[in-house]
Amino acid sequence: MERRSFLKKAGAGAAAGSIAAPALAQAQPTITWRLASSFPKSLDTIFGAAEVMSKRVAAITGGKFTIRPYAGGEIVPALQVMDAVQAGTVEMGHTASYYYFGKDPTFAFDCAVPFGLNSRQQTAWIEQGGGKQLMREFFKDYGIMNFVGGNTGTQMGGWFRKEVKTVQDLNGLKMRIGGFAGRVMQKLGLVPQQIAGGDIYPALEKGTIDAAEWVGPYDDEKLGFNKVAPYYYSPGWWEAGPQLSFYVGIKEWEKLPKEYQAALEAACYEAHVMMQAEYDARNPAALARLLKAGVKLQSFSKEIMDACYKAANEVMDEEAAKNAKFKKIYEPWKRFRLDENQWFSVAEAPIQNYMIGRRA
Numbered sequence: 234m235e236r237r238s239f240l241k242k243a244g245a246g247a248a249a250g251s252i253a254a255p256a257l258a259q260a261q262p263t264i265t266w267r268l269a270s271s272f273p274k275s276l277d278t279i280f281g282a283a284e285v286m287s288k289r290v291a292a293i294t295g296g297k298f299t300i301r302p303y304a305g306g307e308i309v310p311a312l313q314v315m316d317a318v319q320a321g322t323v324e325m326g327h328t329a330s331y332y333y334f335g336k337d338p339t340f341a342f343d344c345a346v347p348f349g350l351n352s353r354q355q356t357a358w359i360e361q362g363g364g365k366q367l368m369r370e371f372f373k374d375y376g377i378m379n380f381v382g383g384n385t386g387t388q389m390g391g392w393f394r395k396e397v398k399t400v401q402d403l404n405g406l407k408m409r410i411g412g413f414a415g416r417v418m419q420k421l422g423l424v425p426q427q428i429a430g431g432d433i434y435p436a437l438e439k440g441t442i443d444a445a446e447w448v449g450p451y452d453d454e455k456l457g458f459n460k461v462a463p464y465y466y467s468p469g470w471w472e473a474g475p476q477l478s479f480y481v482g483i484k485e486w487e488k489l490p491k492e493y494q495a496a497l498e499a500a501c502y503e504a505h506v507m508m509q510a511e512y513d514a515r516n517p518a519a520l521a522r523l524l525k526a527g528v529k530l531q532s533f534s535k536e537i538m539d540a541c542y543k544a545a546n547e548v549m550d551e552e553a554a555k556n557a558k559f560k561k562i563y564e565p566w567k568r569f570r571l572d573e574n575q576w577f578s579v580a581e582a583p584i585q586n587y588m589i590g591r592r593a
C-alpha cells in the first residue's frame with residue numbers, strides 16, 4: 234500500500250515535471266488587442282506613439298502580445314475612445330483626456346488645464362507628485378487604467394486673421410478652441426467653436442471663424458493655416474504641456490500575465506519620451522519654414538494674458554465649488570504647480586533665458 238502510494242506520488246511528480254518543463258518555455262499565451270486612437274495618421278508624432286508602444290510590446294514578448302492601433306474613426310469615433318474602452322469594445326485607447334471634459338472637467342488634469350503644468354512638470358506630477366494615484370482613482374469609476382502616452386510640449390496660441398492686442402479685440406471673435414479654454418475665453422466675450430481638424434482650414438478661409446488653435450509649428454504647417462490666417466500667436470496658455478494617455482480596460486489588464494503588464498507599462502513610457510523628443514526636434518525647422526513663408530509671429534499682450542489668467546482661475550474655482558472629484562485633485566495640484574514654478578524659476582528659467590539671450 235505504502236509502495237503503491239509512493240509510486241503514485243512519484244508518477245504524479247514525474248508527469249507534472251514532464252509537463253512543467255516545456256510549459257515554462259512556452260507558458261505565455263498569444264494575446265491580440267485592438268487600440269482605438271483619437272488621432273489621424275497624418276498627426277504622425279501623436280498617432281505614431283501608439284505604434285512605438287505596440288512595436289515594443291511585440292518585441293519584448295517575442296510577438297506573443299500584439300496590439301493593433303487604429304486611427305481615429307476607423308473602428309471608433311475619434312472623440313469616443315474613452316467610451317469604447319469603458320464599454321470593452323476595444324481593450325485599449327490612445328487619446329487626450331481633456332476630450333472628455335464634457336463628461337467631467339476632472340479628466341483634464343490628466344492632459345492639460347489652463348495655465349497648467351509644462352511637459353516636464355506634468356510628468357513629475359503624474360509619476361512622482363501623487364498625480365497617478367489621484368487620476369487612477371478617478372479613472373477607476375470608468376473601468377479604465379491610465380498610462381502616460383506622450384506630450385506635445387507647450388502649444389501655440391493659434392492662427393488669427395487679424396491682430397489681437399487688447400481684451401476688447403477678443404470680444405465677438407469666433408475661434409476654434411474647445412474644452413476648458415473655450416469656457417475661459419467665453420468670459421472675455423470670445424465665441425468658442427468646436428471644429429474637427431480637417432474642417433478648420435475652409436472655415437478660416439471663408440471667414441466663418443476668425444481664429445483657430447491646433448498644436449504647434451510641426452503639425453500646423455501641414456494644414457496650411459498660414460495661407461489664410463497670417464498672425465501666429467504664442468503661447469497656448471491652455472496647453473502648457475498637454476499629455477496624451479493610453480487607456481487600458483481594467484478587466485483586460487487584470488487578465489494579462491505579469492510579464493505582459495510589465496512590457497506594456499515600459500512601452501508606454503518609451504512612447505511618452507519619444508513623442509516629446511520628436512516635437513522638440515522637429516518644431517524649430519517647421520517654424521523657420523513658416524516664418525520664411527511670411528508668417529507673422531506674435532505674443533499675446535500682457536493685458537490679454539492677465540485677463541485670461543484671471544478668467545481661468547474663476548472657471549477653475551467655480552468648477553471646484555460644485556464638483557467634489559475636481560476639487561480633490563485641484564487643491565493638491567495647485568500646490569504642486571506653485572512649488573514647481575518656484576523651483577523652475579531658480580535654475581531652469583535663468584539658464585534658458587541666458588542661452589536665448591546669447592542666441593547660441
Ligand code: CA
Pocket residue numbers: 388446447448469472
Ligand atoms: Ca491645441
